[in-house]
Amino acid sequence: MSQFNDLITPVDCIVTEDTRLSEAISLMNSKKWNLLPVTNTNRELVGVFTRSGIFQMIMDRKPLTTPIKSYMKEHVETLPIDTPYENIEMIVKNSPVGTGVVIDEHHHVVGILTKTDMVMSLLQTSQELKTVKILKRTLETALDHAYDGIVMIDEKKNIQMVSPPLLELFNLQPESVLSKPVMKVLPDLHLDNVYQSATAEISGFLEINGIKYIVHRIPILEDGKVIGAIGKIVFRQLNEVSELFKKLQKAENKASFYHQQFQKSASARFTWEHLFTVDPYMEKLKKSAAKAAKGRSTILIRGESGTGKELFAQAIHNSSARSTGKFIVVNCAAIPEDLLESEFFGYDEGAFTGARQKGKLGKFDLANGGTLFLDEIGDMSLSLQAKLLRVLQEREFYRVGGTVRIQVDVRIVAATNRNLEEMVKEGLFREDLYYRLNVISLNVPPLRERLYDTDHLISQFMIELNQILGTSITGIEDRAREVILDYAWPGNVRELRNVMERAMTFAENGKIRFEDLPEYMVKQVSMRDLSPRVSLVENAELEAIKKALVQVKGNKVKAARLLGISRSGLYEKIKKYKLPT
Numbered sequence: 001m002s003q004f005n006d007l008i009t010p011v012d013c014i015v016t017e018d019t020r021l022s023e024a025i026s027l028m029n030s031k032k033w034n035l036l037p038v039t040n041t042n043r044e045l046v047g048v049f050t051r052s053g054i055f056q057m058i059m060d061r062k063p064l065t066t067p068i069k070s071y072m073k074e075h076v077e078t079l080p081i082d083t084p085y086e087n088i089e090m091i092v093k094n095s096p097v098g099t100g101v102v103i104d105e106h107h108h109v110v111g112i113l114t115k116t117d118m119v120m121s122l123l124q125t126s127q128e129l130k131t132v133k134i135l136k137r138t139l140e141t142a143l144d145h146a147y148d149g150i151v152m153i154d155e156k157k158n159i160q161m162v163s164p165p166l167l168e169l170f171n172l173q174p175e176s177v178l179s180k181p182v183m184k185v186l187p188d189l190h191l192d193n194v195y196q197s198a199t200a201e202i203s204g205f206l207e208i209n210g211i212k213y214i215v216h217r218i219p220i221l222e223d224g225k226v227i228g229a230i231g232k233i234v235f236r237q238l239n240e241v242s243e244l245f246k247k248l249q250k251a252e253n254k255a256s257f258y259h260q261q262f263q264k265s266a267s268a269r270f271t272w273e274h275l276f277t278v279d280p281y282m283e284k285l286k287k288s289a290a291k292a293a294k295g296r297s298t299i300l301i302r303g304e305s306g307t308g309k310e311l312f313a314q315a316i317h318n319s320s321a322r323s324t325g326k327f328i329v330v331n332c333a334a335i336p337e338d339l340l341e342s343e344f345f346g347y348d349e350g351a352f353t354g355a356r357q358k359g360k361l362g363k364f365d366l367a368n369g370g371t372l373f374l375d376e377i378g379d380m381s382l383s384l385q386a387k388l389l390r391v392l393q394e395r396e397f398y399r400v401g402g403t404v405r406i407q408v409d410v411r412i413v414a415a416t417n418r419n420l421e422e423m424v425k426e427g428l429f430r431e432d433l434y435y436r437l438n439v440i441s442l443n444v445p446p447l448r449e450r451l452y453d454t455d456h457l458i459s460q461f462m463i464e465l466n467q468i469l470g471t472s473i474t475g476i477e478d479r480a481r482e483v484i485l486d487y488a489w490p491g492n493v494r495e496l497r498n499v500m501e502r503a504m505t506f507a508e509n510g511k512i513r514f515e516d517l518p519e520y521m522v523k524q525v526s527m528r529d530l531s532p533r534v535s536l537v538e539n540a541e542l543e544a545i546k547k548a549l550v551q552v553k554g555n556k557v558k559a560a561r562l563l564g565i566s567r568s569g570l571y572e573k574i575k576k577y578k579l580p581t
Ligand SMILES: Nc1ncnc2c1ncn2[C@@H]1O[C@H](COP(=O)(O)OP(=O)(O)OP(=O)(O)O)[C@@H](O)[C@H]1O
Pocket: 274, 275, 276, 277, 303, 304, 305, 306, 307, 308, 309, 310, 311, 312, 375, 415, 417, 493, 494, 495, 497
């Protein structure tokens, strides 16, 4: 931008009161000035001689040799040399004369300034301002579309601009950020570091809410002075850098996670805390299971596939007196029939001919002092059912090919998604075993009946999977959430977790989008012709009811009171929104 100095026309000739008319005329002509500043012997300004002075002298028939003294104007419009540039517009508006004389602090003439110069300069300035405006707009557009979080601060460390992803990441509103001190709004970024160092800091690591970010702090310098700073937050992890690297990193994270899990697999790793739920029925079920865990009885866990039956079994083991013992899993459906017996009871040395002559411990041996989890118990053959029953009754067994009775102290937790009662009727499951197993029965409801849980599980899995996958997903777009909430979840929580993992792997801008969901889900939801869409108001009402019910753990009287409606009113709403009763 122009400076005041650049506008001034320097005065390099000396005109005094004794200067003659002829000299003044030729100076004005050659310089094309409208006035000549007149100075005394100390070079101080004493007046100006203008074109009207020439006309007056000619009208008065003064000879060309006449000194200009008595035609000089003593009242002069002056401008101090240190006039701020910003004041020029005012001066142009208010000055009664077309040309001003610029003086220094000693009243010496420095130059002259014409109105035309000023207007030209203002025009140029406004042009520059326009350019700056365009630049600012361009910058804002660039920021709006920036993939990373970007914040710009000025000399006073106040926030000037901020990119939408950064607002989203820290859950901030523009009005609570702009013009505010960065150290108040985003203290964790430590952007003030660069004001002292005046050097860029690249790739500083930062961890907020368990998510890692890479922070670049870049000072904005002018003449070596820090006049602002830019903070860049790469929070979409290193995925940005390369898709391949991202996939590799995720695969590595996953491998190491599962490796750890594998190492832990001989013992149960889940406790009640890992069993996420806000559903009142599930909460009650957790409580009953925790109570049952303390006893010795056999527990049968029923429920569809993926509802968390094994999770319950592990949590039961971990909260039981046997938690220091092993938690051994046998998937009755996955082991070939002819191997199942030896898997259960082991075999003695020499029981089989072949390579493995040395004998092998069975699952009952391994689970001694701990818990044996019999998954898919409904898939066990009738002959094995008989053997299992004997162990349960007598608490002892023989190894395959063995003759020694082995006594064990094992607690059985069994699970199935099959209808055992029907199987008993059809003669496919032994009635006596059924009663033996069904001492305490826990029915884990499918996810579609746990309306409040889907939302809760989404956020819990997001936190968990961010750590496992090394992603920084912080939210889910409304449309995607709607599909998730409307989907029927035949695979229950396992399916939800898998869908979340897949979506978080594909998500690109910190949020799970509609297109990150598997196609079959989107299709199923749109084909089901969703129950008439609820309006915004109804949606708010539904949310309030759900919240109240969760808060009071399903107690309708308390929920109605909390909502300020009658009990029958609440029942009507529950029916209307198809909430579980
Ligand atoms: N309430 C829950 N909170 C957190 N994770 C859950 C929950 N329920 C299930 N899961 C997760 O879902 C997956 C399936 O759970 P689990 O294996 O316990 O189900 P299951 O009912 O035993 O299934 P299946 O009948 O197919 O053996 C696991 O990854 C488990 O961690």
